[in-house]
Amino acid sequence: MHPEFETYLQAQGSLPPNVIQRISDLAVQKTLRRNESILNTGEICRHKIFVLSGMLRTFTTSADGSEHILLFSPEHNWTLDPASYDQQVPSRVSIGTVEPSDVLCWHKSNFDALLAEIPQFRGFTNKLISRNIYLNRERILTTLSGTAEEKYDGFVRMFPNYLLRLPLRMIASYLGISLKTLTRIRHAQLQRH
Template sequence: MITVFEKHMQAQASILSGPQIKQIGAAATEITIPKKHVLLQAGEVCRVKIFVIEGFLRTYRIGDDGTEHIMQFSPAPTWTTEGESYTNATPSGYYIDALEDSKIMMWRKSDFDVLLSEIPALKTFSEQLISTNLHQSRNRLYKAISATAEEKYEDFVKTYPGILQRVPLRMIASYLGISLKTLGRIRQAQLQR
């Protein structure tokens, strides 16, 4: 039986062989976590890479005024981590938690580093994944400072199809950097079209 992880990796990482993908998967710990479970607290060092098999995670930060600022949604199947903290072993300013009951795979940094040394193609894949994420983050930042609220919402719907039914509107507004009132107005205008 091909797992969700193996299927995803076969589709996304053609440079890795089937046995290499199985080796990578075997080094992970698979766990099921309940909704609202916190995987990373601000102030902790992120020591894992995460692959979401089922469910949905988010990465966010809390401002000085207590406002949540959602930086990333991670629906299945996708990779996530807090890169700076993971790479530099420094305390994170971010939280990662589950928005739904989720099944995830986790690799401790020490185990993943062994895999990187044993499987050079994994290092290439990891670098490609980091590059893709950096490109997406820059595009999101550009849109955040240049797009209208309507354009941001339309882009969100295209980027995350189906998530509107799974996430409270306040979280979508937080991710887009707009008020809940503005988001409601945009959604109402689209319904009237």
Template sequence: MFKVWQTYCRQVQLSAETVEKVFAAAQQRTLQRNELLLQEGQVCRYKTFVLTGLLRTYGQDADGSEHILQFSPENTWTVDAESYDRQAPCAFNIAGVERSELLLWTKATFDSLMNELPELQSLSQRLISGTVHSSRHRLFSALSDPPEVKYEAFVRSFPDLLNRLPLHMIASYLGVSVKTLTRVRQAQWHRG
């Protein structure tokens, strides 16, 4: 697991010292398929890095319909930021789509590491900024783009997730019905 972490850290240009310190402070956890890492109403106590596998962050309607906000494949971070920052109950769930190997840091531990390691603070700020930008683009797309454009953007952004996700999860992420997504995919397949 350390090698996966080390490879990621090299890509984001963290020093060997930071790589070791941050890894040593982490808790390792295996999450099974469909197992919850965080359940609506709980307080998000951990910042999580996905070493292997795939997670989804989602909310549910009163009728049980699932609305997926985010997928977190390997080499990505996940957290319910509002709950984590405020240490208040969350409105969303985080669960395994696949069996996943994770690194977790408590808020106190991660805050301490960021105070001690300026390059970790800088990485955290870059990740937050990137998340804000992509969330704004995704929200605008959800409000303005037809299903075909949403699906094409998903394929461009997450080509390696297409074969790992069931159709109903992709539809939920895009905010369309499975029937609509099936129609869009068939039309694209026929075009080309």
């Protein structure tokens, strides 16, 4: 039983209690320390992950050691490497914790079985996929055409609660700007207020 997850699913709408229980029963809970990996580059992503508490990040590390963050996944969000998971090929990204986190994991075979036997759950996951595609598209457009200031302003608008939870270097990495530039932008904004 995972009461917090079950409450989350109940709030999403149309799943009856017995279905919610079935989905919950197939999950394995893991407690992760800060900066602990749940998927490393080169491994095959074999699990769907739901964040009960804490925050995860999906990232790559370039040859020079710099980190490029693609996604933050705080509590009540799902995460995985979709390409590795769907095709069962080595992942090009890593997923690790930003802060101590509790997650639920479903093995691919179990999750696929749930999708096959519960049409309402398949509909729910399709809505999540569509939302993520939309959010990623918006992020790509901002990344391609926005100034550093516009990227930061968009981040603050979209994720105001992240500012207190994330180190500046991670925000800069997510935005694709240098820490120095981010510090300059934040300093200029403080001067205006």
